[in-house]
Amino acid sequence: MKFGNIYHENCIDTLQRLPDDTIDMTITSPPYDDLRVYNGYHFPVAEIAQALFAKTKPGGVVLWVVGDRTVNGDETLTSFKHAFAFREAGFNVHDTMIYAKNNPIPSDCGKRYRQCFEYMFCFSKGQPKTFNPLTEPTKSAGQKIKAFRITEVGRGNLPDEDIGREIKTQRKVGNIFYYNVGTSSSRDRIAFEHPAIFPEQLCEDQIRTWTNEGDLVYDCFMGSGTTAKTAHLLDREWLGSEISAEYVALAERRVAIYQGELKVSSFK
Ligand SMILES: C[S@@+](CC[C@H](N)C(=O)[O-])C[C@H]1O[C@@H](n2cnc3c(N)ncnc32)[C@H](O)[C@@H]1O
Numbered sequence: 431m432k433f434g435n436i437y438h439e440n441c442i443d444t445l446q447r448l449p450d451d452t453i454d455m456t457i458t459s460p461p462y463d464d465l466r467v468y469n470g471y472h473f474p475v476a477e478i479a480q481a482l483f484a485k486t487k488p489g490g491v492v493l494w495v496v497g498d499r500t501v502n503g504d505e506t507l508t509s510f511k512h513a514f515a516f517r518e519a520g521f522n523v524h525d526t527m528i529y530a531k532n533n534p535i536p537s538d539c540g541k542r543y544r545q546c547f548e549y550m551f552c553f554s555k556g557q558p559k560t561f562n563p564l565t566e567p568t569k570s571a572g573q574k575i576k577a578f579r580i581t582e583v584g585r586g587n588l589p590d591e592d593i594g595r596e597i598k599t600q601r602k603v604g605n606i607f608y609y610n611v612g613t614s615s616s617r618d619r620i621a622f623e624h625p626a627i628f629p630e631q632l633c634e635d636q637i638r639t640w641t642n643e644g645d646l647v648y649d650c651f652m653g654s655g656t657t658a659k660t661a662h663l664l665d666r667e668w669l670g671s672e673i674s675a676e677y678v679a680l681a682e683r684r685v686a687i688y689q690g691e692l693k694v695s696s697f698k
Contacts (some may be wrong), residue, residue, distance in 0.1 A: 433646065433667045436658065438678045441650035441671035442474070445481035453486045453669075454560070454645035457636055457657055459495040459628050462508045475512050478650065479519035489559025491640045492521065495529060495628055497548035500539075509549045521553035527605040529632055533612060550607070550636070562639055565600040573597050607635065616656070618687065623680050624654035633660040641666055655681025659688055
């Protein structure tokens with residue numbers, strides 16, 4: 431098997447050929463709900479979760495972007511079913527993050543608020559081995575910690591060693607991430623030949639967080655190639671599966687823009 435390659439096949443077949451404990455991170459958005467039978471192919475989430483567990487390195491993660499549809503007034507809860515399938519396969523549900531859409535596609539949602547988010551589950555095989563958190567400036571940067579804090583049970587004292595310590599200038603960002611969708615979510619016009627791309631910035635933020643340079647990033651549903659392009663630009667190895675020949679060709683064209691030619695290296 432080659433890195434830097436999109437295999438035109440069901441991801442189950444790609445995963446079967448991969449050695450165990452190979453992938454540092456999978457980042458993907460699966461087909462779900464009305465796409466469950468996709469181009470005639472059944473979508474077996476439990477089988478995929480089990481295969482990903484076997485092929486993920488200890489400490490590796492799966493970043494699974496998924497939402498729910500409302501059918502006959504009832505939410506499908508597909509996202510939760512997927513989360514339980516991954517836990518059943520052996521993963522920890524390490525973090526349930528939200529991908530919030532700055533500009534959700536307008537729709538008539540009846541007696542509901544506008545649907546404007548999807549879940550980004552981080553499933554981990556044990557404790558994540560890599561965590562490079564995104565940070566933001568703190569509001570009280572530079573101020574000194576006071577001798578008390580307000581807790582749930584009232585005013586509590588702080589340990590002596592904390593009093594007077596300077597408040598850090600940066601803190602980890604929260605686990606709700608805001609991104610533009612639609613034409614401002616990618617700089618590549620050809621990406622929009624695919625109907626369901628995820629934002630490049632989402633992909634970049636998550637790959638930076640959970641991997642280091644040289645790590646292997648896999649996308650089992652490669653679509654337009656967002657993961658391949660981003661991993662390449664961040665100097666990660668990458669690998670993908672895509673069941674549609676049309677989308678394989680699209681993703682290869684998109685990645686080629688940034689590579690000149692597809693970079694290929696082999697498993698030892
Ligand atoms: C939601 S799209 C992924 C889009 C991608 N994240 C992007 O940014 O372009 C899901 C893709 O999975 C592919 N697919 C569906 N079932 C598959 C399977 N069993 N194995 C591999 N690819 C599959 C579909 O053809 C579709 O392109």
